[in-house]
Amino acid sequence: MAITEITLMLMRGIKVTLIVLVLSIILSSLIALIAGLSRVYHNKLLTGFTGFYVEIFRGTSLIVQLFWFSYALPGLFNIHLGSDIWVAVLAISLNYGAYMSEIVRGAILSVPQGQTEASIALNLTRFQRMRHIIVPQAIRMMLPEYGNYLIQILKATSLVSLIGLTDLLYYGNIYRSTHLTEAPTVYMIILLLYFLLALPLIGFTRKMEKVAKKGVVHG
Amino acid sequence: MEEPIVQYKNIRKSFGDVEVLKGINLDIMPGEKVALIGPSGSGKTTIIRLLMTLEQPTGGIIEVNGENLWLMQNKKNELVEADDKHLRKIRGDIGMVFQHFNLFPHMTILENCMLAPTIVKKKDKADVKKTALEMLDKVGLSDKVDLYPSQLSGGQKQRVAMARALMMRPKVMLFDEVTSALDPELVGEVLEVIRDLAKAGDMAMILVTHEMDFALDIADRVLFLNEGTIEEEGHPTEILVNPKSERLKDFLTRFTNSR
Numbered sequence A: 001m002a003i004t005e006i007t008l009m010l011m012r013g014i015k016v017t018l019i020v021l022v023l024s025i026i027l028s029s030l031i032a033l034i035a036g037l038s039r040v041y042h043n044k045l046l047t048g049f050t051g052f053y054v055e056i057f058r059g060t061s062l063i064v065q066l067f068w069f070s071y072a073l074p075g076l077f078n079i080h081l082g083s084d085i086w087v088a089v090l091a092i093s094l095n096y097g098a099y100m101s102e103i104v105r106g107a108i109l110s111v112p113q114g115q116t117e118a119s120i121a122l123n124l125t126r127f128q129r130m131r132h133i134i135v136p137q138a139i140r141m142m143l144p145e146y147g148n149y150l151i152q153i154l155k156a157t158s159l160v161s162l163i164g165l166t167d168l169l170y171y172g173n174i175y176r177s178t179h180l181t182e183a184p185t186v187y188m189i190i191l192l193l194y195f196l197l198a199l200p201l202i203g204f205t206r207k208m209e210k211v212a213k214k215g216v217v218h219g
Numbered sequence B: 001m002e003e004p005i006v007q008y009k010n011i012r013k014s015f016g017d018v019e020v021l022k023g024i025n026l027d028i029m030p031g032e033k034v035a036l037i038g039p040s041g042s043g044k045t046t047i048i049r050l051l052m053t054l055e056q057p058t059g060g061i062i063e064v065n066g067e068n069l070w071l072m073q074n075k076k077n078e079l080v081e082a083d084d085k086h087l088r089k090i091r092g093d094i095g096m097v098f099q100h101f102n103l104f105p106h107m108t109i110l111e112n113c114m115l116a117p118t119i120v121k122k123k124d125k126a127d128v129k130k131t132a133l134e135m136l137d138k139v140g141l142s143d144k145v146d147l148y149p150s151q152l153s154g155g156q157k158q159r160v161a162m163a164r165a166l167m168m169r170p171k172v173m174l175f176d177e178v179t180s181a182l183d184p185e186l187v188g189e190v191l192e193v194i195r196d197l198a199k200a201g202d203m204a205m206i207l208v209t210h211e212m213d214f215a216l217d218i219a220d221r222v223l224f225l226n227e228g229t230i231e232e233e234g235h236p237t238e239i240l241v242n243p244k245s246e247r248l249k250d251f252l253t254r255f256t257n258s259r
């Protein structure tokens, strides 16, 4: 049966797709949080540096960045980033971390000024204000948008076959190249599998929209 | 002679080119209740925000317990701008209740009250909880402790905000029009709590208010602020019943008529 055969073949690629997805989500979230916080911190050097990073990575395309990390850096500076999986994870994370740092920054700035004033009046330190008051509220506010970015990261992982990773799409292309007439079936199944992978992320986003509505009412 | 707990010495404050406080001199004695009245934009909020360290004066000195709030001595005995540590030390004696409550929406009522004593004063959590429950009982909210601020009425929110501020045991409490964001039928319950606090005694209070009858009732002294200067001050009956200056008379009639 062709469909079973195709699906089995594609399953070999799902592992790589999943690994790249999970690692990229973790790393990009960390980068986003750190870069987002740096951009609201009152330190010109830090703010300047992260601003520069964000603009560079937002201003160029992910495909070009993937090729850079994979071919240009090793050729130019003899920097080898290790296995291809890490190259892919790093490029995706730096790219999406840059975008997501903007939502972190926006969310932090949109916590009402009164929250800061109340915590000053209660004599919290700057760090305690961030840790207990501002960041928890900012996170609630940004979760729905964050969920949307996770779905986009999943979609972005389909680019990694371009630098030679054997992911879902890679195996699909291999199969198609030897069974040309079955191309529609192959891509139908690929579509379906990506959608199945996206489902939990979509569910997460929906749920977070509800959480966000509940958690940040002006008090 | 008892020393004032707070002293404003020729305090000036400008926002850009606009000077909104033009040399304020004001002594607050321990336990004294002072009501601050005046037209919109006269600088009432700014006066108390300076003491809460939410704004920095552009001139003059504020002292708390005889200690300079915004300036401190460095190791070489030079006067320099206060750092965070200095501000936090002095700020510990001051508390504030805001017009728009500013409760922490992501925490329950109980957590709102417990946060600062636990993390700022590093007190034992069980003790803090006990005190917080007593405090919330005092303001009549013992059945709401596990709710979130969004589940409360305005009057209840403001009572939580007072309990939260009281948890830090300030020696001076600042109230900025704490009833003016409330529906009229909820004003009474909040004033009642403040009245109890005032009668209880030892905490000094500065109240920015438009509730003249209330000011008359609880204040030891009323200040009339106009265009950034204290135009008239004295005993409540003196100010509210027998005003001297034309501007205060004007303000009071306009005020009564507008109600």
Ligand SMILES: Nc1ncnc2c1ncn2[C@@H]1O[C@H](COP(=O)(O)OP(=O)(O)OP(=O)(O)O)[C@@H](O)[C@H]1O
Binding pocket: B015, B020, B038, B039, B040, B041, B042, B043, B044, B045, B046, B047
């Ligand atoms: N952060 C600020 N930036 C610029 N101008 C300000 C700022 N805060 C206050 N002002 C101005 O300072 C003046 C005094 O403001 P303040 O809030 O102290 O008045 P108020 O007496 O409390 O008035 P109200 O009764 O309306 O609350 C106003 O003209 C106001 O516009």
Ligand SMILES: [Mg+2]
Binding pocket: B044, B045, B046, B177
């Ligand atoms: Mg005001």
